[in-house]
Amino acid sequence: MTTPTNSAERPDLATTAQAEPTPAGAATDKRALRPPWTRNRIVGLAAAAGAVLAIVVSTRQVGVDPQRLIDGWADLGNLLGRMLPVEMPQPSRVVGPILDTLMMAVAGTALALLLSLPLSFLAAANTAPSPAVRAVARAIILGARSIPDLVYALIFVRVLGVGVLPGVLAVAIYSTGMIGKLFADAIEEVDDDVHHAVATVGATRLQAIMTGVVPQVLPSFVSTTLYRLDMNVAASAVLGFVGAGGIGFELYNTLRTLQYQRGLGLALIIIALVVIVERISAAIRASILAHEHSARERRRSRRPARDRPPATGRPRLSPPWTRARLTRQIAVLSAAGLALVSFAGLGISPGALLRAIPELVASIGTFLPPDFASVRDDLGPAIVETLTIAVCATALATALSLPIAFLAARPVAPHPVVYHAARLVIVLSRGLPPLVLALIFVSAFGLGPFAGVIALGLGSIGLTAKLMADAIEHLDPGPRAALRSVGATRVQQATTGVVPQVAPSFVATTLFTLDSTIRSSTIVGIVGAGGIGFITYQSVHTLQFHTTAAVLIVIFVTVFVVERFSDMIRKRIL
Amino acid sequence: MTRPTAAQPDGTAVPVVRVAHLTKRFGDHTALDDVSFDLPRGQFLAVIGLSGSGKSTLLRLLNGLHTPSDGAVEVLGVDVVHARARAIRHLRCQVGFIFQQFNLVGRLSCMENVLSGALGRLRGPRLGVSTYSKTLRQTALDHLDRVGLGHKAFQRADTLSGGEQQRVAIARSLMQQPQLLLADEPVASLDPESSGQVMDVLRRICVEEHLTVICSLHQVDMALGWAHRVIGLRAGRTVLDRPTGDLTRPQLMQVYQRDGVPVAPETPQPDEPDDHGLAALSPTPQQLIQ
Numbered sequence: 063m064t065t066p067t068n069s070a071e072r073p074d075l076a077t078t079a080q081a082e083p084t085p086a087g088a089a090t091d092k093r094a095l096r097p098p099w100t101r102n103r104i105v106g107l108a109a110a111a112g113a114v115l116a117i118v119v120s121t122r123q124v125g126v127d128p129q130r131l132i133d134g135w136a137d138l139g140n141l142l143g144r145m146l147p148v149e150m151p152q153p154s155r156v157v158g159p160i161l162d163t164l165m166m167a168v169a170g171t172a173l174a175l176l177l178s179l180p181l182s183f184l185a186a187a188n189t190a191p192s193p194a195v196r197a198v199a200r201a202i203i204l205g206a207r208s209i210p211d212l213v214y215a216l217i218f219v220r221v222l223g224v225g226v227l228p229g230v231l232a233v234a235i236y237s238t239g240m241i242g243k244l245f246a247d248a249i250e251e252v253d254d255d256v257h258h259a260v261a262t263v264g265a266t267r268l269q270a271i272m273t274g275v276v277p278q279v280l281p282s283f284v285s286t287t288l289y290r291l292d293m294n295v296a297a298s299a300v301l302g303f304v305g306a307g308g309i310g311f312e313l314y315n316t317l318r319t320l321q322y323q324r325g326l327g328l329a330l331i332i333i334a335l336v337v338i339v340e341r342i343s344a345a346i347r348a349s350i351l352a353h354e355h356s357a358r359e360r361r362r363s364r365r366p367a368r369d370r371p372p373a374t375g376r377p378r379l380s381p382p383w384t385r386a387r388l389t390r391q392i393a394v395l396s397a398a399g400l401a402l403v404s405f406a407g408l409g410i411s412p413g414a415l416l417r418a419i420p421e422l423v424a425s426i427g428t429f430l431p432p433d434f435a436s437v438r439d440d441l442g443p444a445i446v447e448t449l450t451i452a453v454c455a456t457a458l459a460t461a462l463s464l465p466i467a468f469l470a471a472r473p474v475a476p477h478p479v480v481y482h483a484a485r486l487v488i489v490l491s492r493g494l495p496p497l498v499l500a501l502i503f504v505s506a507f508g509l510g511p512f513a514g515v516i517a518l519g520l521g522s523i524g525l526t527a528k529l530m531a532d533a534i535e536h537l538d539p540g541p542r543a544a545l546r547s548v549g550a551t552r553v554q555q556a557t558t559g560v561v562p563q564v565a566p567s568f569v570a571t572t573l574f575t576l577d578s579t580i581r582s583s584t585i586v587g588i589v590g591a592g593g594i595g596f597i598t599y600q601s602v603h604t605l606q607f608h609t610t611a612a613v614l615i616v617i618f619v620t621v622f623v624v625e626r627f628s629d630m631i632r633k634r635i636l
Numbered sequence: 637m638t639r640p641t642a643a644q645p646d647g648t649a650v651p652v653v654r655v656a657h658l659t660k661r662f663g664d665h666t667a668l669d670d671v672s673f674d675l676p677r678g679q680f681l682a683v684i685g686l687s688g689s690g691k692s693t694l695l696r697l698l699n700g701l702h703t704p705s706d707g708a709v710e711v712l713g714v715d716v717v718h719a720r721a722r723a724i725r726h727l728r729c730q731v732g733f734i735f736q737q738f739n740l741v742g743r744l745s746c747m748e749n750v751l752s753g754a755l756g757r758l759r760g761p762r763l764g765v766s767t768y769s770k771t772l773r774q775t776a777l778d779h780l781d782r783v784g785l786g787h788k789a790f791q792r793a794d795t796l797s798g799g800e801q802q803r804v805a806i807a808r809s810l811m812q813q814p815q816l817l818l819a820d821e822p823v824a825s826l827d828p829e830s831s832g833q834v835m836d837v838l839r840r841i842c843v844e845e846h847l848t849v850i851c852s853l854h855q856v857d858m859a860l861g862w863a864h865r866v867i868g869l870r871a872g873r874t875v876l877d878r879p880t881g882d883l884t885r886p887q888l889m890q891v892y893q894r895d896g897v898p899v900a901p902e903t904p905q906p907d908e909p910d911d912h913g914l915a916a917l918s919p920t921p922q923q924l925i926q
Contacts, residue, residue, distance in 0.1 A: 095773040097745060097765055097790045544739035544805070547699075548812050549729035549756025557761035558752045562743040 109631075117457045120450035124511045124592075134516070138506040141322065148330065149323040156312065156331065163308035163335065165404035166226055166301065167294040170233025172401035175287055177238040178203070182245030189249055189271050203246065207239025208621040209614060211297050212497070212585045215306040216602050217610065221425045222418055226408045229306030231418065233294050241290050248282040249275060281350050288343040295339045299332045300497040303588065304599075307408075309335075317501050329502075333493035340492065353386070425607075432615055433608035440597055445616055448593035451514045451583040452624070456576045458519030459526045464568075466523060467530030473542070474534055474556055488531070492524030496582045500591040511592025518579045518586065526575045533567040534560060566635045573628035580624045584617045650713065652677050652816055652848040653698065658707035660693055660872075667693040669872040670707070677815075678846040680839060682853050682863035682880075684891055689869040691852035695818050698850070699731050700724040712815055729756040732809030734819035734838075734851075738801040742794030746785060746804045749793050750776040753811025772811075779807040783837050799830025806837055810845075817841070819851040823858065831855075835862040856888050 097103065181199050183189045190196035211232045218228030252275050260274035261267075302310025309332060316325045381387060405411075434441070468474050470484035499517035507513040542559040550558065587595025594617060601609040653675035660668040668690045675681055683691050696702045697709055700716045709716040714727045732753075740749045751768045754776075762768060768776075780786045783803035788796065793804060802822060809817060819838065823831035839862045842849045853859050859866050860880055868876030868891030876891050 093774075093777055093786075094790070095765075095770060095777070097747070540735065540737050540739035541741040544733070544735060544808075545741075545752060545755060547728060547733040548753050548809070549725060550752070551755075553761045554755045554758075557763045558744070558748075558755065559741055561763055562741055565743065
């Protein structure tokens with residue numbers, strides 16, 4: 063049987079083969095046995111070297127040395143010992159603050175939703191009336207999310223007085239920046255053909271947006287808002303640290319007065335609160351996704367919807383009351399009801415909100431002009447410390463998350479028990495706000511950036527490991543099956559079949575973690591865990607608002623630059 | 637290494653595969669019904685039949701992924717039905733498997749994909765071409781050259797065409813130093829030209845390495861053109877088992893009859909339940925009990 067070689071059959075192969083002869087035998091040793099130095103490879107290695115350098119410099123700066131870690135863990139053990147047995151607080155003393163915390167999260171998210179809906183349409187390239195408007199809207203959104211919510215709360219409490227109102231406003235403004243960006247991105251991803259089709263019938267710009275864009279982005283808007291809501295519960299739980307209401311006030315006082323047993327009880331309550339809301343929000347998001355998916359399936363198979371009502375003689379002029387429509391209506395009404403109840407429960411009337419705005423606007427005057435001179439010597443080191451905390455915490459979180467992610471990914475986990483244990487670690491880490499961890503670690507390790515690094519590192523596992531584990535679970539199982547068939551062990555399957563496939567998404571996740579830790583590292587200083595937060599706190603408390611303005615500008619620029627940097631690299635690799 | 641390109645290899649030695657009265661039932665459905673055949677070393681066997689005729693079931697019974705309801709399976713001298721889990725794993729290291737969907741690690745270079753075929757013999761995790769020994773790298777390049785892709789060794793696997801990816805997958809299974817190659821619809825998702833190239837490569841290795849190949853196929857012409865021997869399955873029964881030398885196309889087409897009515901050989905059906913052939917390669921509970 064004559065089997066012509068492939069290169070002879072295919073001219074393109076034949077020419078390449080001639081251009082690069084790869085003869086066997088004597089010339090074998092001359093063949094390339096290592097990958098060539100392509101541009102991508104060089105850039106990748108340079109980036110990795112840069113990251114390693116940044117981590118090394120940062121750890122030196124923070125003063126992480128093995129001896130300190132060992133001593134610190136012993137202290138932490140002592141601290142944990144003092145936390146036991148847990149003392150659960152009297153229900154009558156915490157039910158109020160717990161409800162306040164939940165209502166602050168709901169009210170703040172609702173306000174943010176109201177603010178970001180118009181903003182996002184003005185900020186999206188395909189719906190903005192003009193590039194100038196778009197630039198302004200984008201700038202507002204960006205500005206709103208570049209200052210952490212706790213810093214807003216710190217300032218608002220000074221201007222408006224202690225209470226829940228400054229907390230709600232802080233959550234609302236920061237969340238506007240966060241969900242406004244996601245909304246605008248979702249609008250920009252909309253299929254423009256539909257939007258144009260509506261426009262061709264002579265619809266006005268607003269009509270085209272309402273009919274052509276809104277229905278398409280609605281599911282993603284709802285799930286973004288729900289996701290934000292559960293993040294805001296964690297955020298509201300610590301707003302009390304600066305006097306902005308909620309359970310954080312109780313926790314702060316308890317830990318400050320060294321009542322560790324009761325402190326652990328309160329921390330457990332906060333974890334439970336965050337986890338419960340997270341579960342509910344995740345369940346609703348999943349059911350929305352499932353609904354969207356089944357609608358798409360029906361469309362493809364041209365099967366009529368299951369809950370289509372029987373045809374009646376008279377044509378209907380309004381949509382039928384199917385179960386899906388009824389559920390939707392009830393959900394919308396109860397969400398609106400929940401928001402109203404929250405405002406009422408917190409005692410925030412529309413009048414109070416409206417009165418607060420001019421007060422805040424008027425207070426801007428007291429911040430101007432920013433005074434850099436008074437903190438000239440402190441600002442530089444403080445912001446460097448903030449950055450090094452963020453880099454070290456990100457490195458720590460990534461290092462801890464890598465193994466956890468592999469154990470928490472169903473197809474790779476060695477055993478269901480291990481899988482559930484790893485998922486529990488993730489949930490616990492998500493449930494504890496970084497500031498609470500920072501307060502605890504300051505007690506264990508003493509004041510300074512080291513406590514901040516450990517707190518943010520452990521606190522970020524929830525985010526980092528979860529994103530990584532999900533990336534592993536979404537992988538095509540084919541290559542892993544093939545490696546199993548050549549007799550590779552579990553570990554070999556993971557290193558060869560999984561690691562290269564998830565590498566880009568892991569890098570993106572790490573940058574995302576850096577994005578999040580840089581924000582937290584500007585506030586951990588409030589409890590003495592290093593960074594620029596201490597200066598912020600001092601300047602607000604001593605009413606040196608001109609200094610505060612200077613610090614805010616520095617925080618803004620830092621967060622902005624880090625976010626741009628991580629965005630840029632993420633876009634490149636994904 | 638160059639052996640005479642005999643149409644019929646020597647059948648003197650112990651058969652590589654021995655199947656006797658093999659029956660597999662899934663509930664009420666009989667997927668394979670009393671199938672028997674011996675496969676001598678170096679033979680290229682094509683298994684043809686409609687979807688659901690039992691082709692995939694047969695391949696999975698051969699590497700112990702399914703346990704038969706009745707009958708015996710012996711592969712490379714190992715009694716697959718009664719072997720312990722460890723022995724089955726050892727056997728799988730010697731049996732190469734080619735998937736319909738190639739299952740390469742897309743972001744790794746072709747070279748590293750081929751090298752990963754040696755993992756069964758190596759200890760510890762590997763990542764990066766340089767973590768494999770120089771000898772292995774030379775062997776991997778040799779295998780890539782044999783499938784005509786030596787010049788693409790350091791290109792990412794997911795930048796290759798389907799046919800090229802399947803040839804890399806074949807090179808990977810050669811890295812296992814297999815004695816038996818099982819190919820489950822290896823060309824079902826490829827265009828005719830690439831299919832021809834892949835079948836060429838399979839046939840060439842079979843002859844040069846004196847390797848035994850079992851390949852399930854949809855296309856009658858592929859079976860006639862490249863195999864030494866064809867087994868036709870219809871509803872789990874062997875309806876044809878002959879060398880290709882004295883087989884004509886009409887005879888072969890008779891396999892595709894349903895209740896006496898000829899049916900056109902179908903086009904490949906990617907929707908066929910496909911868990912990548914070996915999605916659950918770890919031993920089944922039944923095997924562990926035995």
